[in-house]
Amino acid sequence: MKFKDEHKTFDGDNFFEKIEIPFEKTKEEIWENFSKNLLKKKAQKRKKFFSIFKMSVAAAIIFISGISYILKFQKETIFSKKAEHISHKLPDGSIIELNAETSISYNKIFWFFKREVFLKGEAFFEVKKGEKFKIFSDNGITEILGTSFNIYARDDNYKVFCKTGKVKVLSRKTDIKLIINPNEIALLNDKNKNGKIEKIKSENVLFWKENKFNFNSENIVNVFKILERQYNVNIKLEIPNSSEYIYTAYFKKPNSIENTLNLICKTFNLNFIKIKENQYKIYHK
Secondary structure, eight states: OEEEOSSOEEESSSHHHHOOOOOOOOHHHHHHHHHHHHHHHHHHHHHHHHHHHHHHHHHHHHHHHHHHHHHHHTEEEEEEOTTOOEEEEOTTSOEEEEOSSEEEEEESSSTTTOEEEEEEEEEEEEOOSSSOEEEEOSSEEEEESSOEEEEEEETTEEEEEEEESOEEEEESSSOOEEEEOTTEEEEESSSOTTOEEEEOOGGGTGGGGGTEEEEEEEEHHHHHHHHHHHHTOEEEEEOTTGGGOEEEEEEEOOSOHHHHHHHHHHHTTEEEEEEETTEEEEEEO
16 A cells, blocks of 8 residues: 655555564663662662761751750859858758858759769868768768768868768778768878878867968968968068978957968068068068
């Protein structure tokens, strides 16, 4: 059968014979295409997984940073300057009285889960009964449940005086553990390798709370260090063999540093001069 038009002739009998039908793919070609598609899908899944993983890590970092930021600003730090005594109430109602140049810190969020205070300097504690209460210092740890006590933590000296109740004192440098009762003091320092417990009257420890000085066979170098802290002054010693001067005295703290210096210097036939504001020099007459 043939049809003609003005331009072309259609040969219907031979039309289908001239069509080329592509042959089927070989097994190798099919497997190759399958492998390529499989690898492509795996790559897409890996890309999606790593994308989700990166987002999860980023979210975790943001979350941890946020928690750290919150905890950082929930840390309460109290600091008493030189010549300053202050009182601070803890969240549970416990009271801490800070001697001059002393700092305490604790976490307000975790307080009712862990009653922990970090101390540098000297402070008197009146602790409300409750869960275990811990005070950390560089040289020791003090544990109690409910009691009143004084801690001195300066330089290498760690002294804990128990006024009421019972106190456990632990060294942070050794495995020393001491239990003290009222009117006992625990001493931890480099000289007392095994720790030491002594009986002592409360007024010989808590004098600072009443604005008094109590020097008991104290080296004069340490005496003037205490005066520097209590009066916020600098004292320069220009006397030979100053470590040999031992001072013992008990008196109410004068309002003026010069009155105090005059009282101490007379004992050793020394003199003092004011160099400039809040600075003094001690020398032989």
